[in-house]
Amino acid sequence: MTPDPTFGPDLVEVFGPSQSDGGPELVQLLTPEGERVHHPEFDLDFDADELRGFYRDMVLTRRIDVEATALQRHGELGLWAQLLGQEAAQIGAGRALRPQDHVFPTYREHGVAYCRGIDPLQLLGLFRGVDQGSWDPAEHHFGLYTIVIGAQTLHACGYAMGMQRDGVVGTGDPARDAAVLAHFGDGASSQGDVNEAFIFAASYNAPVVFFCQNNQWAISEPIERQTRIPLYQRALGFGFPGIRVDGNDVLATYAVTRAALQRARDGQGPTFVEAYTYRMGAHTTTDDPTRYRLSSDVESWKLKDPIARVEVYLKRNGLADTDFFEAVAAEADDLGVHLREGCKALPDPQPLDLFDHVYADMPAELAAQRDGYADYLASFEGAEVAR
Structure with a gap:
């Protein structure tokens, strides 16, 4: 790494050349080459159905992203937040949840939404x-x-504190105990809200897992401009543990998130999980990443594709046959048709609908505003307004 004069030469000493691969602290169970490795703290055994399920989920999640991006390019969506390359981080975290756990997403957690x-x-x-x-x-x-x-x-932190007061944390009942999973990106880690949430979570021992998808870029700002230490180490300053996991390894992400969520359910407080991954696409469809990052970096991360490594592992170990892969591809095609046809058929909202879901019981002041807006709309010739 070339020293950045903005920070001084000591930045290289802090990050070191190994940081491009996540560093030696990276929890990994499946290498980019599809080799199964083991970890002393987070090792799990996965059966063939679980492994095939992870593969299917990631393929379908990528298809959601690809189709939505194409729909935006055709003018059917105003914007789309891409997740290309982050499928393992999302499916691993999403599948680690229990039904009673609660998720607070950003605008990019399409894979987690699918899991829910x-x-x-x-x-x-x-x-x-x-x-x-x-x-x-x-x-x-x-x-x-x-x-x-x-x-x-x-x-998320407030909701988790509410769970404590509702008595659904640390009871020992696996069907009752619950936790919160809060998603955010590396760029958000620099926000005041995130740091305040860390303080409250630590102070109240809240059952929340802070799940950071570190995709290396806060839009056009690289991670090196946001922190002098690996993100997961920030947790120690707030008084709770942090873990860095290979975010392109669905098995490791699942294992680490599952352990962190169970720790929260048991009443042991918050955990910071840094899923070390890479945004292979753009920040959103309005972004042009070629203006600020090297194509060689993107190409090197393509070799760590989260879907490809699971596919290699399944084939190499005889855990999935051609019929399985063809069935998943066909299911992805069907999903694509569902999204393309369904998106174009989504009904346009009525102008007054925006007043309907603000309060459970609409206060008089808001009702007056609604009526006034209805009169304004009705003043246009030929207008029909549903009151």
């Missing part, structure tokens, strides 16, 4: 501009997407 049983078509409504998120957070235990960077970590 949300129809991917519902994700498109927000980016098409026809709703603010149409799924029920209580039903799926998955919050609405948060656009304000890092704000969801405070929401």
